[in-house]
Amino acid sequence: MIRIRGLTVTLGGRSVLQNxxxxxxxxxxxxxxxxxxxxxxxxxxxxxxxxxxxxSISVDxxxxxxxxxxxxxxxxxxxxxxxxxxxxxxxxxxFVARLRGVSLHEVPEWLEVVGLSDHAxxxxxxxxxxxxxxxxxxxxxxxxxxxxxxxxxxxxxDLRGQRQLVQLLGELAEDGRTLLxxxxxxxxxxxxxSRIVVLDEGxxxxxxxxxxxxxxxxxxxxxxxxxxxxxxxx
Amino acid sequence: MRVRILYMLSAxxxxxxxxxxxxxxxxxSFTVLAVAVAQLGMAGAERWGVATLDRTSAALLxxxxxxxxxxxxxxxxxxxxGEAEDGTLPYLVAQPVTRGEVFxxxxxxxxxxxxxxxxxxxGAAAAVLGTQGGVSVGAFAAMAAGAWLLGxxxxxxxxxLAVAARSRARALAAAVGAWLVLVFLCDxxxxxLAASQTLGxxxxxxxxxxxxxxxxxxxxxxxxSERLEILGPVGVHAVRELGRPTLAALLCGTLAAWTxxxxxxxxxLFRRENLT
Numbered sequence: 001m002i003r004i005r006g007l008t009v010t011l012g013g014r015s016v017l018q019n020x021x022x023x024x025x026x027x028x029x030x031x032x033x034x035x036x037x038x039x040x041x042x043x044x045x046x047x048x049x050x051x052x053x054x055x056s057i058s059v060d061x062x063x064x065x066x067x068x069x070x071x072x073x074x075x076x077x078x079x080x081x082x083x084x085x086x087x088x089x090x091x092x093x094x095f096v097a098r099l100r101g102v103s104l105h106e107v108p109e110w111l112e113v114v115g116l117s118d119h120a121x122x123x124x125x126x127x128x129x130x131x132x133x134x135x136x137x138x139x140x141x142x143x144x145x146x147x148x149x150x151x152x153x154x155x156x157x158d159l160r161g162q163r164q165l166v167q168l169l170g171e172l173a174e175d176g177r178t179l180l181x182x183x184x185x186x187x188x189x190x191x192x193x194s195r196i197v198v199l200d201e202g203x204x205x206x207x208x209x210x211x212x213x214x215x216x217x218x219x220x221x222x223x224x225x226x227x228x229x230x231x232x233x234x
Numbered sequence: 235m236r237v238r239i240l241y242m243l244s245a246x247x248x249x250x251x252x253x254x255x256x257x258x259x260x261x262x263s264f265t266v267l268a269v270a271v272a273q274l275g276m277a278g279a280e281r282w283g284v285a286t287l288d289r290t291s292a293a294l295l296x297x298x299x300x301x302x303x304x305x306x307x308x309x310x311x312x313x314x315x316g317e318a319e320d321g322t323l324p325y326l327v328a329q330p331v332t333r334g335e336v337f338x339x340x341x342x343x344x345x346x347x348x349x350x351x352x353x354x355x356x357g358a359a360a361a362v363l364g365t366q367g368g369v370s371v372g373a374f375a376a377m378a379a380g381a382w383l384l385g386x387x388x389x390x391x392x393x394x395l396a397v398a399a400r401s402r403a404r405a406l407a408a409a410v411g412a413w414l415v416l417v418f419l420c421d422x423x424x425x426x427l428a429a430s431q432t433l434g435x436x437x438x439x440x441x442x443x444x445x446x447x448x449x450x451x452x453x454x455x456x457x458x459s460e461r462l463e464i465l466g467p468v469g470v471h472a473v474r475e476l477g478r479p480t481l482a483a484l485l486c487g488t489l490a491a492w493t494x495x496x497x498x499x500x501x502x503l504f505r506r507e508n509l510t
Contacts, residue, residue: 011508048328050509072330079328083321085246087253098242099329 001026001147001178002047006055009042009202016042017053017202026146029179031193031210038199040182041080044151047180048077059147073100076140080151082132089127089135090120093142102143110138114168130161137168148172150181154188166191186214239331240339247343248350251309257351260305264355264381267301269362295377295454299447302381303388303413306348310392311409313344314504315402324509337504341393341497348385352378373458380454387446387492388416394500397507420445435471442468443485446492453485 002024009017017039024030032040045051047059049068057064057071064071084092093107111117114134119127124135133153140148153169154162162185169192173179183189189196189210196213198206206213251257317323326336356378363374392409399405424442427433433441442448452469456478472481 011510045324045510049333050324050327052506052508068332069330072328075328077325077328079321079325081321083325085322085326086249095242095246096329099239099326099331101330 001028001060002180003058004043004047004055005057007043007046007057008054009039009046009051011042011051015202017046019055020199020202020204022197022204024147024178024180026178027176028195029173029193030181030195030197031189032180032182032197032199033184033189034199034205037201039202040199041151042202043199044077044149044180044182047149048072048075073143074145074147076142076145076148078133078136078140078148078150078153080153080155082129082136084124084132084135084139087123087125088121089116089124092124092135093139096139097142100143106142110141113141114138115164128161129156130158130164133157133161133165134168137165141172145177147178147180150179152182152184154183154185162188190214235332235335235338239335240342243326243331243336243339244341244343244346247313247340248347250313251344251347256305256309257347257354260309260348260351261354261358263301263305264352265358265362267298267355269359270297273363295380295451295458298377298381299384299451300417302384303416303447305351306385306388307392307395307409307413308406309348310344310389310394311396311399311405312392312402313340314393314396315399315405318400318509319402327509333505334501337501341390341500344389344393345386348389349382352382352385356381370458376454376457379457380450383453383486383489384446384450387450387489387496390493390496390500391446394496394503397500397503400507416445416447420448435468436475439468439472443488446489449485449488453482453489456482456485 002022004020004022007017007020007022008015016037020039020043022043032043034040042051046053047057047064049064049072059071059074062071062074085095086092089111090107093110094104096102097104097107108117108120111120114137116131116135116138119131124132127135133156137153140150148169150169154165157165166188169179173192179192181188181192193210196207196210197204198213206216248257314323317326323336327333356374360374391412392405395408395412396405399408420442424438427441428438443452452472455469456473476484
């Protein structure tokens with residue numbers, strides 16, 4: 001579904017990604033992990049056309065540079081810090097729906113899914129971070145894109161917010177969507193991803209199934225899966 | 235580029251500018267300014283005769299030319315940088331749109347917001363002055379048209395500064411710097427060259443033409459009055475050498491060149507920009 005070859009990014013004279021290859025099969029959930037500055041967010045930003053790069057990226061066979069509209073139509077993007085183009089929750093989703101050419105009937109449906117129907121007409125800047133993240137997820141889901149690109153989706157949430165969002169994302173992943181997320185949280189990765197790609201200094205240093213790779217990164221104690229997260233929250 | 239997307243993005247830009255009160259502030263400022271300009275012109279006309287109306291309007295046109303760039307340069311400068319910093323611009327670019335659609339959609343929106351502000355401002359002023367009568371419609375319309383043309387140039391220049399500066403603070407500082415250069419430093423430079431007596435009136439006119447403020451002022455003055463002396467000696471020389479139609483076309487071409495150069499350069503930079 002996603003094919004990245006020889007991805008090289010230089011920002012401000014510093015090499016951020018070096019000749020990175022990555023493949024993501026349809027319906028697969030992969031997590032990019034690694035220390036700060038490893039290049040996780042950079043990969044996602046290249047994927048949605050925010051950064052200049054060398055190499056190639058294609059989504060379902062569509063090269064993102066040759067046909068940015070066609071490729072980005074297949075992606076739902078949730079940035080680390082939510083951003084909205086209109087004042088109210090409903091307005092923000094309506095704008096994105098129009099931009100993506102999606103039926104406006106989907107707007108109340110996705111607001112319902114993320115539990116924000118009662119807040120549809122409220123101003124987004126009065127929302128808690130958890131509500132903003134859920135609204136950002138609803139915007140990413142408009143048009144039901146087959147690939148979700150999530151940049152540290154729970155990074156700025158409290159434990160309750162993390163649990164709600166991880167549960168919601170888990171349900172969405174079960175629908176057969178391809179998921180690519182960056183994360184620092186072992187619990188989130190265990191709950192959402194089936195595969196881990198470990199980055200360090202812009203290179204892939206390890207990749208494989210969650211159980212194998214997470215044990216080598218965090219040790220067996222933290223490779224707990226969703227139950228581990230729920231226990232921690234409880 | 236898809237017209238539907240351009241329309242959506244430009245309409246959003248207008249809404250953002252209305253919400254930020256920029257349109258209101260701009261409209262009120264232009265109204266006050268336009269009424270003041272016309273009232274002063276009318277007062278002069280009552281006291282000294284109709285001829286003074288044109289002269290007063292031309293003199294007060296300078297005030298409009300000071301004010302329009304002061305409002306529109308920051309409008310362009312803050313738009314792209316502000317949204318790049320709060321994450322809205324990267325979010326827009328991440329949607330199924332091209333960078334060209336985002337850039338030109340936003341630019342069209344900014345120009346629409348500026349035009350709306352001027353339309354309300356000068357429209358309100360025209361309504362106020364229309365009830366009193368005695369105002370020169372031609373002079374008023376020429377001033378409004380000159381302000382709009384200058385607004386187009388300085389808004390696109392502001393957008394160029396925003397994309398080149400890459401941060402809101404730097405872009406706003408550059409906008410203030412550009413305003414100082416256009417309004418004061420260019421004139422000082424021309425004065426210094428004139429004082430050095432090394433350049434003839436033709437060369438001086440060519441240099442001053444490069445300043446869009448000077449080009450707008452001369453163009454408006456040409457439209458406001460048949461009397462050549464309000465253009466100053468260099469302007470008189472240009473009219474005599476080129477004739478009114480050629481001079482007007484040259485001035486319009488200068489303003490168009492400024493707009494195309496600013497927006498084209500800004501787009502080339504924006505197309506290659508990393509949005510982080």
